[in-house]
Amino acid sequence: MIQNPIPWPNGAKCACAITFDMDADSLIHVSRPKDGHDRLYPVTMGKYGPTVAIPRILDTYKRLGLKQSFFVPAWCIEQYPEAVEAILKGGHEIGHHGYLHEDPIETTADQRMWFERALDVHQKVIGGKPAGYRAPVYNVNEAVIDLLMEHGFRYDSSLMADDIPYAMKTQDGELYEMPVHWGTDDWPPFAHYSEIGYMMPVKAPSDGLQAFWEEFDAQYEAGGFFMLIVHPFLTGRLARWRLVEKWLEETLNTKNVWFARLEEIADHLDGLRKSGTWSPRVDSLPYYDGPVLG
Numbered sequence: 001m002i003q004n005p006i007p008w009p010n011g012a013k014c015a016c017a018i019t020f021d022m023d024a025d026s027l028i029h030v031s032r033p034k035d036g037h038d039r040l041y042p043v044t045m046g047k048y049g050p051t052v053a054i055p056r057i058l059d060t061y062k063r064l065g066l067k068q069s070f071f072v073p074a075w076c077i078e079q080y081p082e083a084v085e086a087i088l089k090g091g092h093e094i095g096h097h098g099y100l101h102e103d104p105i106e107t108t109a110d111q112r113m114w115f116e117r118a119l120d121v122h123q124k125v126i127g128g129k130p131a132g133y134r135a136p137v138y139n140v141n142e143a144v145i146d147l148l149m150e151h152g153f154r155y156d157s158s159l160m161a162d163d164i165p166y167a168m169k170t171q172d173g174e175l176y177e178m179p180v181h182w183g184t185d186d187w188p189p190f191a192h193y194s195e196i197g198y199m200m201p202v203k204a205p206s207d208g209l210q211a212f213w214e215e216f217d218a219q220y221e222a223g224g225f226f227m228l229i230v231h232p233f234l235t236g237r238l239a240r241w242r243l244v245e246k247w248l249e250e251t252l253n254t255k256n257v258w259f260a261r262l263e264e265i266a267d268h269l270d271g272l273r274k275s276g277t278w279s280p281r282v283d284s285l286p287y288y289d290g291p292v293l294g
């Protein structure tokens with residue numbers, strides 16, 4: 001059961017967003033700034049995303065008529081213009097995902113600089129401000145929320161306080177949170193990356209993905225919101241994507257779902273509020289004034 005379920009367009013039972021974070025090889029450059037450029041195994045593992053997986057993913061989306069959201073570090077926007085052009089050509093959305101996938105909390109001293117440098121790339125290359133933001137490694141602090149408010153973002157997608165979209169309010173304004181969680185992220189089942197301290201036993205495609213589909217079943221039954229947070233270089237690999245593609249086909253054929261870009265979901269929520277049909281649960285920030293032990 002979900003309290004306060006959202007009425008979805010055309011009576012759909014569940015909203016679905018398969019969101020891709022196209023991090024490419026930014027991860028190795030940011031974690032090993034001195035020699036990441038010369039570590040060819042992680043460079044190639046990342047480059048597989050924009051060069052091999054993105055065309056494959058976009059091809060599926062085009063065939064099935066889906067428009068989805070992608071989050072791309074600005075350095076990757078500059079580095080992989082063909083992938084970015086293809087994403088935009090397909091009618092998909094590109095959100096802010098840092099400059100070089102720097103952790104916004106670890107880089108607090110330069111947080112604004114990196115955030116705005118990335119924003120400049122969006123303006124220059126994509127020609128507008130992104131509607132949404134997802135923090136690298138989900139690391140958001142209140143200063144990040146303040147930056148989002150200051151720059152007129154409509155939503156964040158990094159936090160975990162609900163099953164369905166909700167609103168976050170500060171003294172400066174309000175935005176939507178499109179909530180994530182680790183059960184719908186492909187990092188735990190599929191990533192194996194010793195250079196950044198991530199050594200997980202890689203699951204079989206069917207095993208790793210089965211966990212996602214169980215998350216979907218629960219959301220579908222409750223009339224909720226199902227979002228995957230996945231990476232082209234992980235879930236866009238041949239065997240995994242083959243199974244995702246089959247799931248998409250079957251879901252579209254047998255279920256009443258609304259696949260949408262996150263910005264479209266924000267539009268829909270705005271419309272519901274305007275008409276007085278529904279209003280979101282509101283989380284007010286800050287949660288705490290300081291360390292809880294004083």
Ligand SMILES: [Zn+2]
Nearest residue numbers: 021023136137
């Ligand atoms: Zn990322």
